[in-house]
Amino acid sequence: KLESITDIGVLTPVIDPSQTRIAFIVASQSARKNGIYVFDMSSRPILTLQSATTQLTDDTADLFSRANLTWSPDGKQLIATISGTLDSPTSYLLESSGFNSNPRNVTEILASVDSTWKQQKTSKEKAQINSLSSKLRPIVRSSFSIMAWSPDDTKILYKASASAEIPLVIKPRLIGANPTKEIRSIEEGKIYIYDIKEDRNYALDESYFSETYAWLSDSSHLIFVKDKQISAIEYDGLNKTTIYAGPFINGYVFPWPDLSRIVTLTDLGNSQIDPNLYTISLK
Numbered sequence: 001k002l003e004s005i006t007d008i009g010v011l012t013p014v015i016d017p018s019q020t021r022i023a024f025i026v027a028s029q030s031a032r033k034n035g036i037y038v039f040d041m042s043s044r045p046i047l048t049l050q051s052a053t054t055q056l057t058d059d060t061a062d063l064f065s066r067a068n069l070t071w072s073p074d075g076k077q078l079i080a081t082i083s084g085t086l087d088s089p090t091s092y093l094l095e096s097s098g099f100n101s102n103p104r105n106v107t108e109i110l111a112s113v114d115s116t117w118k119q120q121k122t123s124k125e126k127a128q129i130n131s132l133s134s135k136l137r138p139i140v141r142s143s144f145s146i147m148a149w150s151p152d153d154t155k156i157l158y159k160a161s162a163s164a165e166i167p168l169v170i171k172p173r174l175i176g177a178n179p180t181k182e183i184r185s186i187e188e189g190k191i192y193i194y195d196i197k198e199d200r201n202y203a204l205d206e207s208y209f210s211e212t213y214a215w216l217s218d219s220s221h222l223i224f225v226k227d228k229q230i231s232a233i234e235y236d237g238l239n240k241t242t243i244y245a246g247p248f249i250n251g252y253v254f255p256w257p258d259l260s261r262i263v264t265l266t267d268l269g270n271s272q273i274d275p276n277l278y279t280i281s282l283k
Contacts, residue, residue, distance in 0.1 A: 001281045002246070005039060005263065006053065009274025012068070013265055015254045016075040019151065019217070021096070022254060022263065023056075023078055027065035028274050032058050034065040036080060038096055039277065042257050056094050061103050064092075071096075073120040079106070079113065128153060132196065133169045143186065144194075147209070150219035155235055156194045157204075157215070157222070160186040170199040180236040193235050202236040216255045223262060225253055230262065230280070244280045256282075 006024075013024040020042040026034050035058040043052040057064040057080070067080035080103070081091045091110045092103040106113055128149060129140055140146075140156070143164040148157045166184045182200045186192055191209055194201045208231075213224040216232070223232050223243065230244040230253055243262065252265035261282050267275040 002266075002278045003261075003281070005277040005279060007276060008033065010265060010276050011065075013252055013254070013277060014069045014071060016071045016096070017073055018075050019214070019255060020257050021075065022277070023069050023071065023096070024277070025065055025067060025069070031060055034059040036064050036067060036069065036078070036094065041254075041263070054097075055099055056096065057092075057100050057103055062090065062092070064103075067092075073117055073124065079110070135167050135169050136196075139164055139166060147191070148213075148215055150215050150235070151217050152219040154195065154197050154219060156196070157191070157209075158194065159191050160188050163188045166194070166201050168199065174198055178236055180238060193237075195235065204233075204237045208233065212251050212253050214253070214255050217257050217259055223253060223255060225250060230264065243282065249275055 008026050009028040011025040011027055013022045015022050020040065022039045024037055026037060036056040038054050038056060040052045059065050062082055064080055067082045070079045076096055078094045078096055079091055080094055081089050083089045090105065091107045093106045093113065094100045094103055129137060132140060143160055143162045144156065144158040145161040146156055146158045164186055166186065177198045178200060180202060183203045184201055191204045191206045192201055193204060208224045208226060211225040213222055215222055220235055221232050223230060229242050231240055231242050233240045247269035248264040248266040254263040256262060259282060261279040263277055263279055265275050266278055267273050
């Protein structure tokens, strides 16, 4: 079942690092209605889905309806970069909590802001790796190209950057663990999920991860786009299920925090109308 979140025309939605808020551009309305918006998927109660949307900027200070958006690692801010036809790009630092009546131009210090954000991201990733078993850390550093940690940090989706053997961390093996066959000899270029709690490693079909993919909030399932369909699998690669096979704009699929639905961008198959955000029920 499709249910609309927006009705004002949406461009280039981007989800924040907490996977709870989606920033997007509106460009087909008036100067006051155009600009940057944030939709909060975790707001309670949602009387109407539209009521969870906050406008951050309009087009009166600059043409924010042409901006490219980047979230800060903590989700509190966004960089909006506007490319002029003749001028060099202009970048603004926006607060994501409400309307920015005087957007802060950070074009001159953009490299410094970028560097700070990269350091924050790197620090978090280092802390995650340092929390692993001492037996596991060297191989993660040398042979894992990490694609995404599960929301609860108990599983790692990764591409093998080098062939290697994952050492046994838990001996003897856990009774009652997942019975799906595991693969501990990893091959360069292949995609796997390592389950930290059970010390088990599963090979996944690489074709599931060539387009858009994301963990669901239960840390047990992932969604992905393949062959113009949105599907889900369990973390061990089994039980593939097609969630949605109707029209949507590739690349724009986001999980809802409470597992009840997913969000996608669609023009409902009519390219003459502006696309909008819709939810697809999972129940």
